Amino acid sequence: MRRRVVLSSAAVMCLSAGLSAAPAAAHAPSPSIQAQAATAGTTVCTPTSKDVTDISGLVATQSGYYAIQDSQAGSGKPRIFVLDNSCKLTNTIAYPTQARDPEDAAIDKNGTLYIADIGDNDVNSGGSAEARSSVAIWTMAAGAKQPTINRVVFPDGKKHDAEALLINGDGLPVIITKTSPSEVWVPEGPLVPNVDKNLVKLRKVGTFTAQETKTANPLGLLGWKLVTGAASSPDGSKVVVRTYSDAYEFDVSGGDVVKAITTGKPRITPLPQEPQGESITYTPDGKYYITISDVDGTKKAPLLKYTPTDISAATAGGGGKAAPKTTDKSFLQSLTLQDITYTVAAIGVLGLILVIAGVIGIRRSRAARRAAGPPNMGSGRAEPPPTTSTSRPRWAAPSTTTTTPSAPHRATSTAPAASRRPPTASPTSTAPAPAAPAPTAAAAPAAPQAAAPATCTAAAPAAQAAATSTVAAAAAAAEPAARAVAATSTAAGEAALPTAAVTASAAATARATTTATTVTTAATPHTAD
Incomplete structure (x- = not known):
């Protein structure tokens, strides 16, 4: 057939x-x-x-x-x-x-x-x-x-x-x-x-x-x-x-x-x-x-x-040999x-088994990845790349330094007490809190130069009391803005403090400090020439 x-x-x-x-x-x-x-x-x-x-x-x-x-x-x-x-x-x-x-x-x-x-x-x-x-x-x-x-x-x-x-x-x-x-x-x-x-x-x-x-x-x-x-x-x-x-x-x-x-x-x-x-x-x-x-x-x-x-x-002169024997065979023969x-x-x-095993392995691996969910990205905050610049970051509060015009005067330098995290790419934004108006210190009338030592000495306690009052008022005015910023940070799920809020708070504190320093300087007694 x-x-x-x-x-x-x-x-x-x-x-x-x-x-x-x-x-x-x-x-x-x-x-x-x-x-x-x-x-x-x-x-x-x-x-x-x-x-x-x-x-x-x-x-x-x-x-x-x-x-x-x-x-x-x-x-x-x-x-x-x-x-x-x-x-x-x-x-x-x-x-x-x-x-x-x-x-x-x-x-x-x-x-x-x-x-x-x-x-x-x-x-x-x-x-x-x-x-x-x-x-x-x-x-x-x-x-x-x-x-x-x-x-x-x-x-x-x-x-x-x-x-x-x-x-x-x-x-x-x-x-x-x-x-x-x-x-x-x-x-x-x-x-x-x-x-x-x-x-x-x-x-x-x-x-x-x-x-x-x-x-x-x-x-x-x-x-x-x-x-x-x-x-x-x-x-x-x-x-x-x-x-x-x-x-x-x-x-x-x-x-x-x-x-x-x-x-x-x-x-x-x-x-x-x-x-x-x-x-x-x-x-x-x-x-x-x-x-x-x-x-x-x-x-x-x-x-x-x-x-x-x-x-x-066997053929005469032909070099013939006997027919193949059935014994002494190799494995293939x-x-x-x-x-x-x-x-x-x-x-x-065997090939089919290997193919099936490969398919099962792939399916199990994919199922395990689906069950594990997406990769853990932490809080979701995107950290900014490190900077090699020595310039001040945008979110850092400016420091205020006031220097008296003469040696006897004391210089006061004020900076934010606590460091804050840099701004994030979070879509949540917070409007800057209105700065509390700094109280205006009453200008003292000029006195004759001859009476200056006595007048400064007498006005010192009053100036110190006014400065203390001014700092307290500035702190009270900045507190609502700070609370608003804290509430916004909590609602954003641990998001970084927005730049605008940090800037507003730092500005309010700076203004209050400046005012207090000015008043203190003004109230400091001068030594007669």
Whole structure:
């Protein structure tokens, strides 16, 4: 059957690239002999009918060929094509009921045609995950118009994809599964036609293992190992089992086909670079092989003829070596298709787990940030950048200094007692509080210079009392403004004191202090010249 093995073959090609350096590569046939023997087949003819596609089984007769179409047909209903010796389509035979997956064909000495409806592809190859409940061997006697179904069943209920059919000396079919090591099964008794209950069971009788011939083919290691077809010679003395890359011919003694393919020594003929070779048959004289590839309707596959050879035999002067042995294999060489499939699947599952874990981690991190809320910005006050200027900040209260005009006079300097925080960018503003009017001191009339000492001495107590009264009045006048500023700061949520309020308070205090200083200075007694 035309397998959908692109993904699997890609993985295997990576493995096969490393096999060329594996220790067992020394067992490969001599390059000189293999190069001589691995010649392409000779074209016999090419089917020209657009209906003749997806050929997975072939049987040669004296008058032409039976070509078996597999389940990949576009119509979904595989058929049996009858071709003449020039590959011209002469007849098309339909199955009386739906055929599931025909894969190979064989013909016995009486001319009865056997069609092996034994394919059971996995999901990756277009099949089902469930195993078939039964498989079928269709038989069509010489001269019959339609084939008859004979159902058989695998006793273990497992999936067994098979593509090769032979006829044993006792007339019973021999089924060979596809995946290496290939299993060999035979019915426990004669076939029973047209029944769907109490089916004949199959019995496993051995295995066949294809060798790593290194024959060039599109599927690499898969091409060396997967069994895709088989045929018996017209006289029954030989049988051939093929892979995508090579043909293995065995001598048959006493009609025991099972013994030949499970214990015999094969002669290997390369079938290089066939697009997807799945069919093989002997010519009517038994001297040659005829093959065809399983391709769809977009391509045309010719029938190719090969002369049997033996690349594993020692040739005088040719430096030939024995065929590869099944022992002393490296780890990569010991892998089966099933092992590779499971490995690729395990890597895919691991990657999926890592992706899910990453998504969960991201979601949890975002949820934690949302639950924590925005970053804590404290009271929300924006502190101004530090300044390197030595100038007085705008919010600092001016200091007032009054110096008496003569040495005996005392100088008074007044500054705000408490430092305040700088202004903020807060939108809250406070109107400056009206400054309390400074009381006006009454001007004393000028006295004669001669009476100055006595007058100053007498006026000193009164001047001191007036100064004390003036300072008290200024403090009382500034208190409402200070309370208003405090109330505004509290309402603003600990906001910095506005510049206007600080300036108003400082100005009021300064005016009161200036007035008091002036009065004090005026009241200070002078010494007579």
